[in-house]
Amino acid sequence: xxxxxxxxxxxxxxxxxxxxxxxxxxxxxxxxxxxxxxxxxxxxxxxxxxxxxxxxxxxxxxxxxxxxxxxxxxxxxxxxxxxxxxxxxxxxxxxxxxxxxxxxxxxxxxxxxxxxxxxxxxxxxxxxxxxxxxxxxxxxxxxxxxxxxxxxxxxxxxxxxxxxxxxxxxxxxxxxxxxxxxxxxxxxxxxxxxxxxxxxxxxxxxxxxxxxxxxxxxxxxxxxxxxxxxxxxxxxxxxxxxxxxxxxxxxxxxxxxxxxxxxxxxxxxxxxxxxxxxxxxxxxxxxxxxxxxxxxxxxxxxxxxxxxxxxxxxxxxxxxxxxxxxxxxxxxxxxxxxxxxxxxxxx
Numbered sequence: 001x002x003x004x005x006x007x008x009x010x011x012x013x014x015x016x017x018x019x020x021x022x023x024x025x026x027x028x029x030x031x032x033x034x035x036x037x038x039x040x041x042x043x044x045x046x047x048x049x050x051x052x053x054x055x056x057x058x059x060x061x062x063x064x065x066x067x068x069x070x071x072x073x074x075x076x077x078x079x080x081x082x083x084x085x086x087x088x089x090x091x092x093x094x095x096x097x098x099x100x101x102x103x104x105x106x107x108x109x110x111x112x113x114x115x116x117x118x119x120x121x122x123x124x125x126x127x128x129x130x131x132x133x134x135x136x137x138x139x140x141x142x143x144x145x146x147x148x149x150x151x152x153x154x155x156x157x158x159x160x161x162x163x164x165x166x167x168x169x170x171x172x173x174x175x176x177x178x179x180x181x182x183x184x185x186x187x188x189x190x191x192x193x194x195x196x197x198x199x200x201x202x203x204x205x206x207x208x209x210x211x212x213x214x215x216x217x218x219x220x221x222x223x224x225x226x227x228x229x230x231x232x233x234x235x236x237x238x239x240x241x242x243x244x245x246x247x248x249x250x251x252x253x254x255x256x257x258x259x260x261x262x263x264x265x266x267x268x269x270x271x272x273x274x275x276x277x278x279x280x281x282x283x284x285x286x287x288x289x290x291x292x293x294x295x296x297x298x299x300x301x302x303x304x305x306x307x308x309x310x311x312x313x314x315x316x317x318x319x320x321x322x323x324x325x326x327x328x329x330x331x332x333x334x335x336x337x338x339x340x341x342x343x344x345x346x347x
Contacts, residue, residue: 026298039071140292155254165239
């Protein structure tokens, strides 16, 4: 079983793909976190990854394993970051929990709510920490914006718009396009506009989707209209065929909040509006910048890594920033949206 967590948290990374590489880059920037081991289905890939991303102060470097079973058996590993395709998350997490490891699992946690509920049950059964890698909810700018919006500083939010998309040029066996691996614009990109609206407006009361599907039945482009508490509305889009602006905006009864890139924000800007001279004339006031109270670590993944470390040292089994119920709520929403547009996964 994993030892009690001290000041130094030993991380294992399960899989060595692109997201694992980005994660490892930020991991090296987080005080009190170290890359202890990496596991891959190919030993040479694990070795190359460990050599590239082990921190410069590591005396012995990170261990490299050619199987996930060896990775989870390493006693120097306290918590494992699961970076495999969505369809594999539940089996990977089960392996980690049974070996006594805590888990940070890439989003979405699983393909659907049923699998996610099982993962949460396994974490509780083995008394292990579990968090979905929803780093947006840990981002300092998003946290500060949510707190100030909730406090009423920027008025009552009435409409949220957020979009995320980029063109995916990959072969049919790539995880982004293979239905067997959970390919879906909604699951890969759409989850970010959904969590942004959820954090800013609360739990959706109604969501309606339309989508364009590939010849293999996955959603390539999806648009969602939502109704939220208090009558607030949202329009959210995701795409694997085109380049979106990556912007988000919140219209309130006092003005407008804009984020140039809500996926990796450096700030949010609130512009108040007031009546000007003449009929139907409104004039913008002095913009207010919203910055995080804490610095953004790396590309933002470092902040979720720091949050996991904080929770483990405090003996928590879930994060208040990414609670299990929030993860399950978003998965229930995506289950319903996929059903609306006719996307299903085998099994």
